[in-house]
Ligand SMILES: Nc1ncnc2c1ncn2[C@@H]1O[C@H](COP(=O)(O)OP(=O)(O)O)[C@@H](O)[C@H]1O
């Protein structure tokens with residue numbers, strides 16, 4: 514996304530647009546853009562974090578990467594291959610490598626199946642019909658997610674939230690994925706359980722050299738896990754930076770707002786700044802003219818209304834869409 518690199522790219526989205534219909538006005542269909550010209554690369558072993566408030570398009574982008582939604586315009590590549598050009602055999606080979614864990618594992622874990630069946634099924638469907646091999650793989654994966662084999666005979670409803678999320682994670686690991694899309698993976702959990710799952714995710718990522726697309730509205734979760742931060746606002750990417758650069762470089766005014774609990778930031782001229790904002794959150798249905806962040810921006814000027822700012826490279830691995838940066 515920032516610089517070309519020889520590192521292996523697992524997923525790339527290139528200038529993706531996605532609209533959804535909203536309502537009919539005088540029998541005319543109208544729609545709004547949930548994503549506008551979004552580009553992103555996820556490399557092997559990297560945790561890319563999509564950060565932004567609810568409704569900014571994070572889940573939509575995650576679904577496009579998983580091929581659960583099709584973009585209106587733009588391209589999606591898995592391992593360098595354009596999804597539009599894959600034949601069914603190539604697709605079937607790559608499909609298991611991109612997996613997902615959602616906020617509420619209830620929706621992905623069929624309540625009528627025992628954990629054993631939930632875990633064996635994807636293996637049998639994708640790899641081999643050898644039941645004993647499948648069972649051996651299930652046991653290996655259970656250990657990785659910190660569950661004992663006694664859980665195999667249980668049904669999802671009898672598990673705790675943390676156990677269910679571990680099962681959901683095990684279900685993806687069965688398929689030896691390269692990338693897991695984690696969509697608000699701990700939002701439904703108590704704080705202590707959240708910490709355990711985040712810790713597990715971090716360890717798994719390191720031991721299995723996984724890549725994650727971590728979708729979250731939580732700045733602390735993003736800081737804990739991310740390598741690369743991708744900040745979204747109203748369907749657009751407004752900043753991309755390496756986590757290690759956090760607070761060491763100047764940021765987009767929206768990034769400053771998100772991290773507002775951390776009182777001081779560095780502005781472009783290297784002075785510490787305190788962030789104050791106006792609170793007028795625009796609707797994605799009525800896109801503002803000019804910079805989308807204008808109504809909330811403490812640094813706004815009349816000139817910012819000249820159009821929506823494009824992302825521009827301000828430094829190595831650092832992109833910002835702001836006229837003032
Ligand atoms: N299937 C859909 N049909 C219509 N609107 C949708 C659909 N999915 C998402 N949206 C809308 O698209 C916008 C972005 O949603 P989403 O990607 O879920 O945001 P986030 O995950 O950042 O909260 C929201 O305004 C949401 O209401």
Ligand SMILES: [Mg+2]
Nearest residue numbers: 568571572573
């Ligand atoms: Mg979401």
